[in-house]
Amino acid sequence: MCLGVPGQIVEITDTTRQLAIVEISGVRRPVNIACIVDEDHPPEACVGDWVLVHVGFALNRLDEQEAQKTLALFDQLAAYEIR
Amino acid sequence: MKYVDEFRDPQKAQGLLKDIHRLSQAVIDRRAASQKEQPIKLMEVCGGHTHAIFKYGLEAILPDAIELIHGPGCPVCVMPKGRLDDAIAIAEHPDVIFTTFGDAMRVPGSQKSLLQARAEGADIRMVYSPLDALQIARETPEKSVVFFAIGFETTAPSTALTVLQAAAERVENFSLFANHVLVIPALLALLQNPDLQLDGFLAPGHVSTVIGTVPYQFIADQYHKPVVVSGFEPLDILQSIWMALRQLATGRRQVENQYSRLAQPAGNPVGLKAINQVFEVRPEFAWRGLGMIPQSGLKLRADYARFDAELQFSLPNLTVPDHRACQCGEILKGALKPWQCKVFGTACRPETPIGACMVSSEGACAAYYRYGRHSAATQVPVAPGRQ
Ligand code: SF4
Numbered sequence: 001m002c003l004g005v006p007g008q009i010v011e012i013t014d015t016t017r018q019l020a021i022v023e024i025s026g027v028r029r030p031v032n033i034a035c036i037v038d039e040d041h042p043p044e045a046c047v048g049d050w051v052l053v054h055v056g057f058a059l060n061r062l063d064e065q066e067a068q069k070t071l072a073l074f075d076q077l078a079a080y081e082i083r
Numbered sequence: 084m085k086y087v088d089e090f091r092d093p094q095k096a097q098g099l100l101k102d103i104h105r106l107s108q109a110v111i112d113r114r115a116a117s118q119k120e121q122p123i124k125l126m127e128v129c130g131g132h133t134h135a136i137f138k139y140g141l142e143a144i145l146p147d148a149i150e151l152i153h154g155p156g157c158p159v160c161v162m163p164k165g166r167l168d169d170a171i172a173i174a175e176h177p178d179v180i181f182t183t184f185g186d187a188m189r190v191p192g193s194q195k196s197l198l199q200a201r202a203e204g205a206d207i208r209m210v211y212s213p214l215d216a217l218q219i220a221r222e223t224p225e226k227s228v229v230f231f232a233i234g235f236e237t238t239a240p241s242t243a244l245t246v247l248q249a250a251a252e253r254v255e256n257f258s259l260f261a262n263h264v265l266v267i268p269a270l271l272a273l274l275q276n277p278d279l280q281l282d283g284f285l286a287p288g289h290v291s292t293v294i295g296t297v298p299y300q301f302i303a304d305q306y307h308k309p310v311v312v313s314g315f316e317p318l319d320i321l322q323s324i325w326m327a328l329r330q331l332a333t334g335r336r337q338v339e340n341q342y343s344r345l346a347q348p349a350g351n352p353v354g355l356k357a358i359n360q361v362f363e364v365r366p367e368f369a370w371r372g373l374g375m376i377p378q379s380g381l382k383l384r385a386d387y388a389r390f391d392a393e394l395q396f397s398l399p400n401l402t403v404p405d406h407r408a409c410q411c412g413e414i415l416k417g418a419l420k421p422w423q424c425k426v427f428g429t430a431c432r433p434e435t436p437i438g439a440c441m442v443s444s445e446g447a448c449a450a451y452y453r454y455g456r457h458s459a460a461t462q463v464p465v466a467p468g469r470q
Contacts, residue, residue, distance in 0.1 A: 002287060
């Protein structure tokens with residue numbers, strides 16, 4: 001129920017209803033982006049953003065820097081083991 | 084970055100796992116002599132975590148000293164039978180198109196499931212999003228289209244935004260049967276139960292994306308247990324366990340956020356605002372297995388009463404006891420494991436479910452059944468001291 005899948009916004013289709021097309025592992029789906037739009041992020045600026053999609057809504061934007069930090073920690077721990 | 088495969092790389096798990104083994108020993112070492120045989124009990128609150136744990140075989144690679152306790156984070160599992168009977172009563176109304184997520188279709192009510200009601204002629208349609216239900220309402224103005232709104236805070240913003248959309252467009256034939264539930268009151272109820280001795284929590288990542296990480300603070304402050312907000316990929320879960328162990332090994336008690344790529348401390352302001360605009364908290368709500376929990380469910384506010392199916396239809400509204408054999412309640416509290424239920428895998432199987440925990444894609448019984456955990460064999464935790 002609480003599952004979500006990451007996808008990338010490829011197109012804004014309806015700015016009033018805040019609908020976009022999101023590509024999720026090669027499949028394009030209409031997704032409501034109301035939850036990730038604000039003054040700093042008008043709909044047009046959202047193209048290219050990675051979001052987590054849950055029941056047809058983008059729940060939040062994925063933060064690449066934070067993701068890299070998490071991945072870097074795994075490498076660090078692995079390197080620590082080898083030493 | 085695809086945000087999936089990177090977090091499934093078994094190579095990357097190696098360092099993490101070694102440190103998990105080291106830390107779990109350190110946690111046991113800190114304990115009083117009489118406590119050393121006790122497993123380190125971590126509850127993964129969300130059923131999505133439970134399934135990932137089994138899908139990737141994480142239990143098998145963790146130290147025996149760690150016991151994962153499966154929590155109540157499965158909205159379909161915690162819905163009492165009476166509410167399901169109410170949903171079926173609405174669905175069987177001749178003027179109604181009843182729309183629902185697939186998860187709820189096979190959950191047994193006291194007489195039948197939605198699937199059986201559909202076979203008997205009710206117009207019940209599976210939808211992927213509440214927006215699909217709204218679209219059906221736009222296309223069939225002569226019918227009353229009811230959406231079965233279930234789910235935790237993850238799903239509530241979507242339902243709320245759909246209601247706001249319906250209000251803006253004046254779609255009059257759309258309504259909700261609202262059954263949204265809240266995670267924090269359920270955790271509080273679990274923490275107040277003296278029987279359940281937990282060492283820490285992996286908090287649900289997607290719920291936290293909406294509510295943020297701050298609402299868990301009371302667990303660290305008042306109950307002195309670590310909380311780690313966790314993602315759903317195998318490396319996320321391992322890292323979260325590692326973070327909880329690090330706290331336990333050093334005596335820290337904090338709310339930490341493993342899922343920082345998605346969940347922020349303040350949550351999602353737009354989602355929260357939509358929830359608050361459309362819904363209010365019910366004084367209490369019945370949970371299957373956990374009983375009545377104060378302030379734990381959402382209903383539509385008076386301003387949106389015209390979208391409230393509960394007010395439009397006369398409902399049986401009965402409290403229906405669960406099947407006598409079903410231990411779903413104990414399983415949702417983390418007190419029993421599915422294989423301890425007498426009918427698990429025999430009378431109760433996914434094709435012939437007796438309880439909701441066997442049907443929902445997030446139920447613990449379904450996970451154990453699907454991934455072949457039919458006995459205690461690999462389950463009994465042995466403290467390292469005994470090996
Ligand atoms: S196995 Fe079936 S009857 Fe037993 S607790 Fe699980 S869902 Fe209930």
